[in-house]
Amino acid sequence: MSTSSAMSARPEQKRFKGITLPPSGWTLAILLVLYIFTGLIGHDPWKNDDAVTIGVVHDLVRNGHWLSLSLAGAPYPDAPLHYWVAGATSYLFAWLLPLHEAARLASGVFTLLALTFIYLAARELHGREQAPAAPLLLAGSIGFLFHAHEAQPMLATLTAHTAAYWGLAQINGRALRGACCFGAALGLGFLANGLAAMLPLLPVAAFAAWRAENRRRAIVMLLGALLMAALLAGAWLGALQRDAPDFLAAFWQDELAVFAGGNQPLLNLTRLSGLLPWYAWPALPLAGWTLWAKRRQLRTLPLALPIFAFLVTLLAIITYLGARSTTALLLLPPLVLLAVPGVSSLRRGAANAFDWFNMITFSFFAILAWIGWSALVFGWPERLGQQALRLEPGFVGQFNLLGVSFAVLGTLIWCWLIVTSPRSPMRGIMHWMAGLTLFWLLIATLWMPWIDYGKTYRPVSAALAKALPEKHGCIAGLNLADSLLASLDYFDGIRTLALTSPAGKKCDLLLTTHGAPGAGSWQKVWEGGRPGDRRDNEKLQLYRRQAKTTANRQAGGDQQ
Structure with missing residues (x-):
């Protein structure tokens, strides 16, 4: 009797079982795609990089300035890769979206590629079981969230860095494929943001070759990778030299100006020390835990490579790149690769505390988002509604059935997820990533009209x-x-x-x-x-x- 009861209970348990952890396949893909493409459309160009990038793409599409970029009719000497991809998405989706929204889809493409490459790099360094933590940590970094949903050329550079780490992680097992990946990443990275942002990868490559099992083969392969990178970059530079030498001269002048001095390393380091604790959360504390928990393994390549890459990139940022929110993106991939082992080695008490913190925090934020929407649309709570009108005078909230439907669905999925997720070392970062996605979804579907009203020109x-x-x-x-x-x-x-x-x-x-x-x-x-x-x-x-x-x-x- 007891046997038959147990057998009959098993289907009920499976029926209400949540997602498997670590997430893989369609579960991970759907979560990341929802995170990436939410908020890319539905609003006008905003101030700073978003508006500038869309302005360059607008000029590129309208006037055909694919080789030498321009902004509002004036030359805009910058590396072209992100603008090329944004121009392509503008053409492909012109039948469906206005240019600024179609151009912003390029950021979604680069974000998706960056998350894919960081997953592949983590799989090479830390194994298949731990690899899903890498895209969850990168996408879950608070600083990454803001830039991943704007027209941001630095996302193309970030993608090149993650691809380069994947290539260097293969230096022992698949040296030829790794070298080809590194060379392509270096060359395309130059086309994405010029020379300055890619220079930190050169000492990292030298370090990987020095630590390789077959050092001579690794050096030869990486020299070939440099040749590949030079050919990719040289194709665009050669075309400029032939057709737009003035633009090329202005581009090199801006590139060399980055190294001309004027940066204050101590000031930049101070700014980063104030920026990174929230910007790189939760990768930063997990990376710190890895350093402690795996302190006897720090000389192994899976840990030594991201440690060295982080230090070199940090040095580049404080000496010549400058401590800005966009350049800090380049610190995230090595931090994430270093943090991955810390997820599985986190002690049970700390893991449970982190998990409960995530569930309570994002449930609270979701409630606040819904209350804020009620104030914007219905004027209740009255005091909050008055404050919203004071900040953006003249705004009139409207009920959007489609947006509200997505918001309700996302909230219900969040409730289902926190109830049904099985116990796992990865449950905490899964809930963090899912909670961050929910909060961003609620902002994009419920609050976006109010935000856009105040930011659009x-x-x-x-x-x-x-x-x-x-x-x-x-x-x-x-x-x-x-x-x-x-x-x-x-x-x-x-x-x-x-x-x-x-x-x-x-x-x-x-x-x-x-x-x-x-x-x-x-x-x-x-x-x-x-x-x-x-x-x-x-x-x-x-x-x-x-x-x-x-x-x-x-x-x-x-x-x-």
Whole structure:
């Protein structure tokens, strides 16, 4: 009787069984794809890198400047790989998405590749069982979340770094394939972000060759990899030398300026020490635990390689790359590879505490996201709704059935996951990654209209276009950020000339954010900004040159 009862109970247990851990196959793929592509569409270009990148792609697609890039009609000397891929996705999805959303899909492509390569590198270094922790840790890093969902060229560089680590991890077992992978990564990485960001990989490759079982073969293979990289980079450089030598000269000038000095290593190190604890969470503390728990194995290649790579990349960032949020992305792959063994070796008490912290934290954040959405759409809680309107005056929340449906589905899956996930050393980082994905999904589906309302320059650009005279000449620009120039060009085709240029000095209109030079020479005719812009230097001002000044300037030109 007891045997039959046990047999009948087994199907019920399987019916309510959660996902298997470590996650693999479709489970891992679906989670990562949901994480990657949520939030890439559904909003306008935003300030900083997102707007600049989309502005370059817009110019590339509209004018066919695939070889030498430009922004709002002016040369933009930068490495082209991310813009090429973004231009390709813009063409492929032009029937479905506006250009800025289709271009942003390139970031999803590079993010997916980076997560794939970090998984492959972890599998080579730490084995198949521990490898799924690597993409979960990389995608779960808080700093990575922000940049993975914007049009960000550094994502292409990050992908090249992860591919390079995969290649170097194969230096003993599959030297030829590893060298080919490393060479392709190095060459494409140069096309992604130039020379400076790829230089840290050269000493890492030398270290891997020195530690290889067959040192002579490894050195020969890596020399071949350098030749492959040179051929890939040289194809673009050679084409520039033939068709756009001025652009090539400007590109090399910017590349060499990175090494010219001016960086403050101690200041950069201080900034990174304040940035990394939250930026690289939870990879950073797990990497620290690996150093302690595996302290007798630190000389082995699976641990020595990421340790050396982290130190070299850190040195590059503080000496010449600069301690910025984008450059800090390059520290994540070696940290993740070092943190992977720490997941399985974490003590049960610490693992359970980390797991409970994740479940409680993201459940709390999910509740806050839903309450905030209620305030935005229904005005309840009333005080929170008033605060939201104070931050973004004029916003009117609307109920979006599709977005709410996705948000409800994601919340239900989260509840199912935390109830049914089996005990496993990987349960904590799985819940962290899933919780972060849920929070980002709720922000993208429920809060995105409010965020986009405050960040987009579309209404500002439209108001400026309406304020311009019907038949106006050139517009001079003063103290305008690249992101603003890109937005004005993308939305309404408004372009400016630098006020200090010979052509800009002849313009009768001036666009600026810091007031016109020479108070008596210009008259303000328009001012505008985003709803949340309160400071004067955040608002755009349009000036017209005074008639007397114009007459004097024309008279002076006639006398000359």
